Amino acid sequence: MDSDDQTVHTVPPIGVHISNDETELSVALIGCGWYALRTHCVTLSKAKTTIAAVCARTEASRQKALAKLGTSAKEFADVAFAINAASCALVALPAAVAGRACLTSIQHGKDLISEKPAAWSPQEAEDLREAWNDRPRDDQRWRVLENWALKPGVLKVGELLDAGHGSEKYEWRCKRRRAAKGDWRREDKAAELLDVLVHLVRALRCWFGDCTVTSASLRSYEFDKVREVECSLKHENAGGFVVLELFDGDGGEESVFKCGDITWDAHKVNGEKVDGDGWVAGGARSTLMEALKSCEGDARADPCTSWEEGMRDCAVCFAALGMGDIHPGSFYEMPVVIGTVPRSPEGCVLSLKAHPSLIVVGGGANLRQRTGEFLETRLMARVLKVEGNIVQVEAGCTLRRLRQALMARKLTLASWPYYLDSTVGAAVATKSHGSSVKYGTVADFVVACRVATSTEDVWYDGESFDITAVKGVFTVVSLRCVPLFRxxxxxxxxxxxxxxxxxxxxxxxxxxxxxxxxxxxxxxxxxxxxxxxxxxxxxxxxxxxxxxxxxxxxxxxxxxxxxxxxxxxxxxxxxxxxxxxxxxxxxxxxxxxxxxxxxxxxxxxxxxxxxxxxxxxxxxxxxxxxxxxxxxxxxxxxxxxxxx
Structure with missing residues (x-):
């Protein structure tokens, strides 16, 4: 995300013009700093994507980028003109000026890929959302790169948690060296912490789910002009804490996460090396490739790069750092992504605006034949806990992932459908996935569920619970399991x-x-x-x-x-x-x-x-x-x- 381009010259928005014969994605790289050269340029050089323009303040930076890309492209010192030369803008500027470039891209009607954090203040987040709501084209796409969403270590820890190797409590201590003297981030300790904390928050959200309330403390040590800055954060859905410390001078960087039998330390999980798990680059190529596929219209692209998810990361950080609260109507209504085209039939529900509830049509549906707004639920994909013979999962968890988690605990469902790529929520909602009169369907194993509608968020359970009467979007489901049998x-x-x-x-x-x-x-x-x-x-x-x-x-x-x-x-x-x-x-x-x-x-x-x-x-x-x-x-x- 860092760049040598410390200023950006953006002229007023100019007319949107996309030629009629434009049939493929063309990218304008906005910002050619060290991170863009190390990660984005390498990925773009291997992707089947046209590089239409590069933009940087100096010609030397632009030439370095072109050399890394291995191609020729138009060169610009002005952001607006560079953006207008392509169908998609990849904004890799320093965060202090990235927001303006993102606004320009949105206003120009271009697809946008922006680095994390998507916004550096609550006000900037609101400005970006307002611009997005007023975007010129309904089919514009905006993706946010958070490499920790697909970082190998994060994925490995998630697999171990699903398999039952974790516990109800965790601790994560992370020490990182502060930005170099003279760097813009040192002017604001909250912004400097946000630059690192946003990664840790995404990992916590992947493992333990979304958190609408965080408790945090922020303090500085006044040694040698603020030698250290420390932040402590707690996640409401899990017992534990994160301590993030930024330091100057001598000392070693470290990051150690512990939860039950899981230890993630120095790019190793439980002693095994995790290849490609660098703090900066781990997962960077994967997230950019998924973002590019999404901008090319690939419905199967991973939703980890959705702009809403990037904003949710920021919202948690804002609350933790005392910069703003997470509240209904902001970026935290439900952990779902809204769009007009479903990314996967297995993980979607259809929102019918004419009705007060959200009606489920997922689980193998031909959603391309439906009209309306879709909610993508694959980001709610965790196995939350297993107590006795009851497993509690988020509704976006696939049956395949649930099967793996239960097998690790020598449990199973009494009846499985053939289609294991359906989400639990979709299988329950359609009430028909199974092949047994004796045992029933997945819906028959539900003992409790959490359901969201356009007006409320309700838990259903108890002896009188009737799954057939539930209306809305399943967000959490509790299922009755049985011991493994043959x-x-x-x-x-x-x-x-x-x-x-x-x-x-x-x-x-x-x-x-x-x-x-x-x-x-x-x-x-x-x-x-x-x-x-x-x-x-x-x-x-x-x-x-x-x-x-x-x-x-x-x-x-x-x-x-x-x-x-x-x-x-x-x-x-x-x-x-x-x-x-x-x-x-x-x-x-x-x-x-x-x-x-x-x-x-x-x-x-x-x-x-x-x-x-x-x-x-x-x-x-x-x-x-x-x-x-x-x-x-x-x-x-x-x-x-x-x-x-």
Whole structure:
């Protein structure tokens, strides 16, 4: 973030102009200091990105940057003109002047990638947000680089915490050398602390979740013109503290984090070296690559670089340093990211502005077919705690990550869905992810949950708790687990499907059926408890049995699929089978079984699912109409052609 460009000459905003033939991302590097040369230029030189301009106060700095980039580009000493030469501005100026450059980029209608912290005062944060709210283009993107979001050591500690190696208390002592004499940061001890503290705050948020209240103390030692500056910070969601000390003169830098069996010290976690984990550069390339992918329109880019997340880091620091409070209406309403395009179907919910609550449509949904604002929940991805047979997780945690955390504690869920990349929140909200009449779905294991709506934040629990009545965005979910057990897989086939055969399959502990309605051929896989079998962990369906693969066509990627599912009461299973057989050209239909209170409260259900390449062929609509006519309930997280 440091640069030799201590001033910036920004002219008034000029007209936004993007040529009609501009089809790829072009970047203007604003600031060519040592950090930009060491990290950004190296990453940009390897990325498939056009460098349109470099901007620095001196020609020498610009030439160094071009040499590192290995390319030719327009050179500017003026920020505004450099920004206007590209579709995206990468602002790497000293923080004291970076805010003005970010404002210029936003006002010019350009995509923006800015370094952390996104703002150096509460007022600057408000100014940037107001400018963003008034941006010229609705599809503008603003990403913030916080390399500690993807720093190898931070990720490794997070994995160990998820696996149960941590405790309820932590301590983190960090000593860093102060900025060099004459550096602008030495003029304000709060700003100097913010430059380091923002990293530690992001790590704490990754491990222990968002904190709306912090307690902190700030003090200076008046030796040799403020020899030392120290800040202590506590996180409300975990017992522990951070002590950050900046010092002058002799002494060694150190950073030691301890929590239970975890020690992170000098780029080593529990004694094992973490490659590429330098304080400055660790994770820097990854975060810039994710930011570039996002600005290029890649929906799968990691949301760790969202501007809202950068502002939340700053908000915690402002509160800790006594610069401002975290309060509703600022940057801390909920730990989600709002946008008009979902980054991943698994981790999103759809906010319908016409309704007072936020309605969940995640968990394998074809969200590209929906309209409205989306909330990205993948940043709420931690396993919070495990007490006895109850696990508490944030709703953005994927089932795959939950499975790993439970396995480390010799626990599992009584029934896992096949789709482990769904988030827990989406799986619970759709109330249909599972394959067992005996055990139910993920939603049936919920014993408590925290739900946010547009007006309140509520905990639901107790004997009267009914998951089917909950409306809003799940933020925390508590699930009942069971000790690890073993299962044995079996396969059954038939050439004549009827409801009676389906009922025999349903009696297994877990069952999944594939039915080629055109030929009549059927294959079913079942899992039943068996001490001589394999551990049940959600991956037991793979690989498919040969009898199943012979029925299926080429695999279809999730982003290219059309999938719809309808649940009919068990009493209507005969009629459903007959109706599907009558659909001309019908293909492979999956069949699963669910208990009462899942998708059909009060009645056991037979679920019929189609999964085909988009756009859906005509027979799929025929199947949907046939099932809907029998009172079939559409899966709330999948496509539904009968209501369009």
């Amino acid at each position: 299962v044995k897989r079996s396969v059954s086939t038939t050439d004549s499907l009827d409801a009676a055969w389906l009922r025999t399959i349903r009696e297994h502990d877990h069952a999944w059926v594939w039915w080629d309605a055109a030929t009549g051929r059927v294959a079913a896989m079942a899992l039943d408890a068996d001490a001589d079998g394999e551990i049940y962990d959600g991956r037991n369906w793979s690989p498919y049995a040969p009898e199943v693969t012979r029925l299926l066509g080429p695999p279809v990627a999730g982003e290219d699929c059309y999938t719809a599912q309808y649940a009919v009461p068990d009493a209507a299973a005969d009629a459903a089978v007959t109706a599907i057989k009558s659909v001309a050209g019908a293909g492979v239909v999956e069949v699963k079984f669910l208990p009462p209170s899942a998708m059909l409260p009060g009645a056991a259900a037979v679920c019929f699912n189609v999964y085909v390449a988009a756009p859906a062929p005509a027979w799929v609509l025929g199947v949907e109409r046939a099932l809907a006519a029998l009172g079939g309930v559409a899966h709330p997280g999948k496509c539904c052609a009968t209501d369009v």
